[in-house]
Amino acid sequence: MNEYNFNVEKITAEVINWIQNWISANGNERTKVIIGISGGKDSSVTAALLTKAIGKERVIGVLMPNGEQKDISDSQTLVSHLGIQNFTVNIAKAYAGIQSAFTDAGVTQTNDSSQNTDSAPFSAVFKTNTPARLRMVTLYGIAAQIGNCRVVNTCNLSEDLVGYSTFYGDAAGDFAPINKLTTEEVVAIGDYLGLPSSLTHKAPSDGMCGKTDEDNLGFTYHEVNEIARKNIKSEHYKKIIAKYQANLFKVKIIALPCYKPDLPLYLEV
Numbered sequence: 075m076n077e078y079n080f081n082v083e084k085i086t087a088e089v090i091n092w093i094q095n096w097i098s099a100n101g102n103e104r105t106k107v108i109i110g111i112s113g114g115k116d117s118s119v120t121a122a123l124l125t126k127a128i129g130k131e132r133v134i135g136v137l138m139p140n141g142e143q144k145d146i147s148d149s150q151t152l153v154s155h156l157g158i159q160n161f162t163v164n165i166a167k168a169y170a171g172i173q174s175a176f177t178d179a180g181v182t183q184t185n186d187s188s189q190n191t192d193s194a195p196f197s198a199v200f201k202t203n204t205p206a207r208l209r210m211v212t213l214y215g216i217a218a219q220i221g222n223c224r225v226v227n228t229c230n231l232s233e234d235l236v237g238y239s240t241f242y243g244d245a246a247g248d249f250a251p252i253n254k255l256t257t258e259e260v261v262a263i264g265d266y267l268g269l270p271s272s273l274t275h276k277a278p279s280d281g282m283c284g285k286t287d288e289d290n291l292g293f294t295y296h297e298v299n300e301i302a303r304k305n306i307k308s309e310h311y312k313k314i315i316a317k318y319q320a321n322l323f324k325v326k327i328i329a330l331p332c333y334k335p336d337l338p339l340y341l342e343v
Contacts, residue, residue, distance in 0.1 A: 078303045078338050082262045085335055086123070089251055089263070092333040093127035096249050101224060104132075108217045109226040110209055110244070111135040111160065113148025116228040118273040119264040120252055124226065125156050126267070134223070135160040136216060138209045140169055152273055161216065165208045172204065206243030213247075224248045227330055232257040232295040233278075235302060235341055236314060237321025238287055245328050253332035254343070256299040291317070305340040 097105055107124055111117050117135075124133045135158050137149045153160040173196060183197050210225075217223035227247025229239045231254050239245040252260055257278070264274030278287040278295075288294050293310035300306040301314060308314075318341060325343050 076336075076338055080259055080262065080337065082259075082266045085255075085259070086263050086266055088335065089123055089255075089333045090127045093123060093249075093251055096331060097128055097224065100249070101222065104222060106132045106134055106220065106223045107226050108134050108136060108213050108220075108223050109228065110213055111137050111149045111152055112228075113145050113152060113273065114276050114278055115257070115260055115264055115274045116230055116252065116278075118152045118269055119260050119267070120226060120228045121152065121156055121158065122264065122267045122269055123251055125158060130156055130158050133158045134216070134220070136213060137162040138212055139164050139166070140205045141166040148273055148276065151270060155270060163212050163216075165205060165212060168208050168211075169205055172208075203240045203243055206240035210243050210246045226251070227253065229253055230257055230260050231255055231302065231343065232298045233287075234321075234325050234343060235298055236291060236317040237324060238291065239324075241324050241328070245324065247330055250330040250332040253330060254334050254339075256302060257295040258299055259335075302341050303338055305338075 097107070105128075107128070109117060109121050109124065111121065121133060121135060133156070135149075135153045135156075137146065137153070137160060139146055139162070141164070143149075177195065182195070213225045217225050225246075225248045227245070227250035229245055229250060230252050233239050234245075234253065252263075255263070261274050265271070293308070293314055297308040297310055298314055300308065301311065322342070
């Protein structure tokens with residue numbers, strides 16, 4: 075396998091070209107793209123790549139707080155920086171509505187302690203994944219309203235390798251430009267494109283528990299990337315591989331069209 079050598083200028087040009095070709099094959103010169111804007115590196119970099127590929131007038135950003143979002147200003151910074159059309163859709167009422175409907179229907183947590191550790195009416199799994207799925211519903215709803223739109227997936231390789239995305243939530247979409255790029259590669263592209271460093275270097279977080287993704291995982295994305303690209307094993311190697319093996323089925327089921335760089339990859343995805 076080739077030695078790892080990430081050429082940010084070359085890869086960025088290739089991703090932009092891939093987006094142009096995919097939109098051309100699956101749309102037309104008027105097709106727009108809908109992207110959820112979280113204020114983090116993935117949505118920021120993907121949105122920037124889209125504007126380079128098809129023009130800012132064809133990119134629509136959607137901000138989707140669940141009630142109050144403390145870092146909503148980061149999302150606003152991104153859409154302002156790129157100059158793209160945007161909507162803010164607060165999903166709080168939809169989230170409360172589905173909780174109310176579950177309560178009315180008598181849907182409660184099971185006694186399966188392996189699945190639920192939360193003593194509240196709704197499990198931690200429900201509270202983590204349901205907002206992500208409601209956000210994807212929102213993106214497809216807006217796409218249906220506007221017409222001739224494609225919904226963008228913003229997941230990266232590092233997250234997918236350890237299952238840190240919501241099945242049929244943020245893991246869904248029509249196409250996935252950065253899906254086979256690691257967190258560090260995404261950051262490098264963002265810096266190359268001149269995005270605000272406060273966005274590209276922001277610690278990834280689900281925005282709910284007050285912890286970063288890496289706090290929750292118990293290892294760093296850098297460790298995941300070192301395994302994936304260089305086959306370098308850290309002290310958390312077994313834990314990372316266990317996560318990888320447990321979540322590989324998700325990636326195989328949701329195999330979206332994506333740009334695939336000519337870079338070493340030591341884990342199957």
